[in-house]
Amino acid sequence: MVSLVVEDGTGLSTANTYVSQADATIYHGKHLYATDWTSASSANMNIALTMATRMIDDHFSFEGKKVSDSQALEFPRHDIKDRSGYLIDATTIPTALKNATAEYARWLIQSDRSAEEGETGFKNLQVGSLSLTPDPGDRKSTIPDIVMKMLAPFGRPFGGMTAKVTR
Secondary structure, eight states, X not given: XXXXXBOXXXXXXXXXXXXXXXXXXXXXXXXXXXXXHHTXXXXXXXXXXXXXXXXXXXXXXXXXXXXXXXXXXXXXXESEEOTTSOEEXXXXXXXXXXXXXXXXXXXXXXSXXXXXXXXXXXXXXXXXXXXXEEOGGGSOOSSOHHHHHHHGGGEEESSOSOOOOOO
């Protein structure tokens, strides 16, 4: 079982999540569609929280800079503002980040959003006179839209809308 080490705002070198299982459960207690979370085992909740944290850190370019070069996670950070433009104390983990981590963890329990989809991405793929018709609705994004919106004040996702083309 994965043991959680919750980042407390001091820049822990061993932290592996932004939110505790207890706080994530409180967050989901206010969520209408929380069944995936509430029916998961404690072990799977911990795995989902660490995976969500890792994927958030790996898929986002955050504003400001890390408090310490020895901290395990991307937060805490200096020079981060909330959605109203107020500076966030560098010794705290923003509530929106904790909530986004809990939300993403629920989505990860629901389905594997990191799996490669294979030959998806197009409604039509023609060889003669090369005709590509993208199908944006055929795959789920790695990071759910709601999580991206929750994290928007702190940075932006790496990359953009791309499609794999092979010859």
